[in-house]
Amino acid sequence: MLYFITKSHQLMKVMVSLDGLSIENNNFDYVHEHFHNSVITGMDICLRKQLIATCSGRDIKIWNYATKRLEIQAKLLPNDETFAIAFHPSGFHLIVATADKITMMHCMSSTIKDYNSIPMKGCREIRFSRGGHLFACAQAQGNIFIYNFWTGECPQNMQLKGHN
Numbered sequence: 655m656l657y658f659i660t661k662s663h664q665l666m667k668v669m670v671s672l673d674g675l676s677i678e679n680n681n682f683d684y685v686h687e688h689f690h691n692s693v694i695t696g697m698d699i700c701l702r703k704q705l706i707a708t709c710s711g712r713d714i715k716i717w718n719y720a721t722k723r724l725e726i727q728a729k730l731l732p733n734d735e736t737f738a739i740a741f742h743p744s745g746f747h748l749i750v751a752t753a754d755k756i757t758m759m760h761c762m763s764s765t766i767k768d769y770n771s772i773p774m775k776g777c778r779e780i781r782f783s784r785g786g787h788l789f790a791c792a793q794a795q796g797n798i799f800i801y802n803f804w805t806g807e808c809p810q811n812m813q814l815k816g817h818n
Contacts, residue, residue, distance in 0.1 A: 696739035696751070696780075703745035709736035714750060714759075714766055728766035730757075740780040740789060742803070749789055749803075751777035756791055758806070770806055774799070 656670045668682045696709040704720040712734060716726040730736065730752065738751040748759040748766065756777060758770040779792040782803070791799045801808045 695737050698739055698741040700741040700745040701743040705741065705745055707739050707741050707748055709739040709750060711735055714739065714748070716761065716766070726761065726764060726766055728759075737778050738780045740782050742782055743784065743786040747786075747803075749780050749782075751780050751791065756780070756801075758803075772801065772806055772808075 656668050692711045694708050694710045696707075698707050699705070699719075700707070704718055705725065706717045706719050708715050708717065712730040712732070714728045714730070714736065715724055717723070718725050730750075734752040734757075736750055736752060740749045742748065746761055748761055750757045750759065751774070754773065754775050756772040756774050757768045758772075759766050759768045774791060774793070776793045776795065777791045778794050780789060782789045787803055789801050789803055791801065793799075799808050
């Protein structure tokens, strides 16, 4: 077995034969799981399940920290780059901040599907309330918006302006 690290910092393995015999299964495999290829821009832990969500570039990954396995992964559209991620306390929903919107997603058993988006530029941090009925989005300028998770609405009295 030959172990090696790729340019994108992935730990791989492949079976090699030193006696000249051919090997039928000459596949390259990940030693653990496929990690992110670039800087992780967001991470959140689920309160009710043993899951961690991470985002980097266009990738979203959900990890089970008890089994140390990658459970679900998804790739966003080519122009969408992730900046922040939040796990709903139930573990069935995610909210992801990209350059120009907030995307609400369902976490199924093996897939992540978006179902709603809210236009917002420059969101760099997202957090759910303890009950999961509200979530806050913080822009780089210091503005904070509080949204109702179930309706996607942001009442006027729930916008906090930042101090520059």
